Amino acid sequence: MKNIVIGRYIPGDSFLYRMDPRVKLIALFILFVAVFVIDELLVMGLALLGILVLLPLGKISLKKVYFGLRPLLFLLIFTFVFQILFNTQGRLLGTLRLTFDPLNVALSVGIFAAWLFLKRFTSFTFISFLVMVAGVLTLLSQLTLLASFGSFTIAIYEEGLLFAIFILLRLVIIVTLSTILTITTKPTDLNLGLERVLKPLKIIRVNTEEIAMIIGISLRYIPTLLDEANKIILAQASRGVDFQEGKIKDKVVQIISLLVPMFIISFQRSDELANAMEARCFVPGKPRTRLNQLTWKPLDTAVLVVTLTLMIVSIGVRILW
Amino acid sequence: MPLIELQDVSFSYGKTPAIDQLSLTVEAGEWVTIVGPNGSGKSTLAKLLIGLLKTQQGTIQVAGETLDETTVQGIREKIGIIFQNPDNQFVGVTVKDDIAFGLENLSVPYEEMLKRIDHYSKAVGMDAYLDKEPSQLSGGQKQRVAIAGTLAMKPELIIFDEATSMLDPTGRQAMLEIMHALKASGKTILSITHDLKEALPADRVLVMHEGRLLKSGTPRDILRDEPLLKKARLTLLEPFKYMNQLAKKKQLTDEWEALLWQSAFTL
Ligand SMILES: Nc1ncnc2c1ncn2[C@@H]1O[C@H](COP(=O)(O)OP(=O)(O)OP(=O)(O)O)[C@@H](O)[C@H]1O
Ligand SMILES: [Mg+2]
Numbered sequence: 361m362k363n364i365v366i367g368r369y370i371p372g373d374s375f376l377y378r379m380d381p382r383v384k385l386i387a388l389f390i391l392f393v394a395v396f397v398i399d400e401l402l403v404m405g406l407a408l409l410g411i412l413v414l415l416p417l418g419k420i421s422l423k424k425v426y427f428g429l430r431p432l433l434f435l436l437i438f439t440f441v442f443q444i445l446f447n448t449q450g451r452l453l454g455t456l457r458l459t460f461d462p463l464n465v466a467l468s469v470g471i472f473a474a475w476l477f478l479k480r481f482t483s484f485t486f487i488s489f490l491v492m493v494a495g496v497l498t499l500l501s502q503l504t505l506l507a508s509f510g511s512f513t514i515a516i517y518e519e520g521l522l523f524a525i526f527i528l529l530r531l532v533i534i535v536t537l538s539t540i541l542t543i544t545t546k547p548t549d550l551n552l553g554l555e556r557v558l559k560p561l562k563i564i565r566v567n568t569e570e571i572a573m574i575i576g577i578s579l580r581y582i583p584t585l586l587d588e589a590n591k592i593i594l595a596q597a598s599r600g601v602d603f604q605e606g607k608i609k610d611k612v613v614q615i616i617s618l619l620v621p622m623f624i625i626s627f628q629r630s631d632e633l634a635n636a637m638e639a640r641c642f643v644p645g646k647p648r649t650r651l652n653q654l655t656w657k658p659l660d661t662a663v664l665v666v667t668l669t670l671m672i673v674s675i676g677v678r679i680l681w
Numbered sequence: 682m683p684l685i686e687l688q689d690v691s692f693s694y695g696k697t698p699a700i701d702q703l704s705l706t707v708e709a710g711e712w713v714t715i716v717g718p719n720g721s722g723k724s725t726l727a728k729l730l731i732g733l734l735k736t737q738q739g740t741i742q743v744a745g746e747t748l749d750e751t752t753v754q755g756i757r758e759k760i761g762i763i764f765q766n767p768d769n770q771f772v773g774v775t776v777k778d779d780i781a782f783g784l785e786n787l788s789v790p791y792e793e794m795l796k797r798i799d800h801y802s803k804a805v806g807m808d809a810y811l812d813k814e815p816s817q818l819s820g821g822q823k824q825r826v827a828i829a830g831t832l833a834m835k836p837e838l839i840i841f842d843e844a845t846s847m848l849d850p851t852g853r854q855a856m857l858e859i860m861h862a863l864k865a866s867g868k869t870i871l872s873i874t875h876d877l878k879e880a881l882p883a884d885r886v887l888v889m890h891e892g893r894l895l896k897s898g899t900p901r902d903i904l905r906d907e908p909l910l911k912k913a914r915l916t917l918l919e920p921f922k923y924m925n926q927l928a929k930k931k932q933l934t935d936e937w938e939a940l941l942w943q944s945a946f947t948l
Contacts, residue, residue, distance in 0.1 A: 576774060579774060632764060632766060637772055639760075641834070646786070648788060649790060649791060
């Protein structure tokens with residue numbers, strides 16, 4: 361269960377690792393702005409190309425980025441499909457007529473069940489999912505031997521397709537950039553960087569140190585909480601609560617049987633944690649020295665200059681194109 | 682002057698007092714173990730000592746200073762505490778950060794912090810784990826990190842509130858060894874436990890019951906007093922049962938006593 365934590369730090373060494381976390385956060389923000397300013401598919405494609413060049417330079421393998429993207433794959437696919445199905449502007453590119461008859465529906469269900477069963481044994485869940493969907497679509501559109509009881513036409517329009525690709529690229533770029541940040545930055549550094557970057561908010565009386573402390577402690581306790589949830593699920597399962605199957609009513613019981621102990625444990629934990637922190641002389645708001653120091657290097661200035669230039673270029677392109 | 686001195690201290694969460702007119706002293710350099718049944722007020726006493734709870738009656742003095750709002754921060758620098766649950770006292774994201782937490786709070790300069798982290802992580806044998814996260818450590822290792830974090834603040838007294846009760850036998854043994862080393866280095870130890878075995882190496886054992894002190898004495902005095910142990914719901918180790926039976930029949934020779942005492946340690 362520990363390995364499902366999204367965006368884990370993976371030790372390594374490259375200029376991406378050596379950058380100051382403050383700069384990484386600011387650069388990420390600048391690039392986000394740039395990505396949102398871009399409104400041409402071609403430019404967006406260039407941006408993705410840029411990232412594909414950046415990854416090997418920063419010694420980050422595509423596989424690691426894929427692990428970052430994986431939890432969001434279905435969201436990405438959903439957005440993509442949604443755009444294609446419901447955006448009906450521009451030239452009609454083609455249609456796919458799906459006809460349902462008892463035989464091909466049964467076969468499709470069979471293929472789906474086979475995928476559900478087989479996906480446990482393969483590490484290519486996503487690719488096998490695509491193959492499965494392609495198989496089902498081919499079946500439904502080509503094979504109609506018996507009397508059909510319904511049909512559905514998928515129409516793909518030029519603008520819908522282009523816009524779907526555009527949105528997909530934008531999401532992939534955003535998630536990839538964030539993944540690069542979390543892969544190359546230790547949680548402590550990230551937290552410290554965040555604290556320093558947010559420091560100007562002090563003017564409007566936001567206690568940035570406390571926010572950073574809260575984020576830090578949350579980061580620290582995510583794996584512990586997941587472990588605990590796991591233990592509770594096992595304990596409840598041994599008492600007969602079934603977390604896999606069941607009707608809605610059973611599901612509610614399952615969720616309550618997980619949440620109630622989680623809440624009680626969390627309250628007790630936060631109480632004990634507060635005691636432990638106070639016992640070690642923590643006083644909220646009191647100035648503290650820090651173990652993790654940040655140093656600004658020439659590299660950081662260079663990165664800021666490059667990202668700022670990219671942002672200005674993308675704004676320029678948008679205005680002038 | 683004793684390091685810790687309690688005079689008629691009382692505290693209650695609700696109606697029944699958790700600590701009831703308790704008076705006791707702990708000398709500097711002493712290893713004192715507190716035993717007592719569940720709910721006898723041991724943890725409450727520990728929390729009163731480091732000012733997490735406020736006394737409702739009586740006074741607590743630490744190194745001659747009376748504990749109140751103005752002195753509590755200074756007194757917390759003199760007293761370190763290790764709690765029962767290893768997971769609920771690990772503040773940092775990594776071992777290094779956790780050891781540094783207390784030092785950051787004391788505004789220890791950066792260079793000095795590095796030195797102390799290095800020294801105290803070695804002292805508890807966790808120097809190879811400095812960059813590890815708590816989820817990669819065993820309960821015993823987390824407790825050792827907690828000790829390093831506390832020792833790095835250079836307290837005079839270290840309180841262990843059932844710090845070994847969630848550990849496996851190896852983890853317990855490692856903790857006991859650290860406690861012996863602390864004692865040898867001149868630190869004062871106050872250990873709270875249900876495990877009589879942890880009371881054996883102490884200089885003095887205090888038995889608590891319903892917020893009061895039933896008895897204070899050497900481990901030997903306490904172990905001989907079977908009615909007292911029964912009242913405090915403590916189970917005696919086998920060798921001491923034999924020892925007490927022999928003593929009753931007046932057959933307990935010095936050699937037997939020494940032998941049985943030895944065997945309790947190696948159990
Ligand atoms: N936060 C609290 N709120 C209310 N009552 C409490 C609280 N903590 C402890 N008590 C009560 O105070 C009494 C003393 O508790 P304390 O935790 O000091 O006992 P203990 O000797 O440490 O027990 P144990 O061996 O179980 O740790 C008990 O009756 C307990 O129920
Ligand atoms: Mg207790």
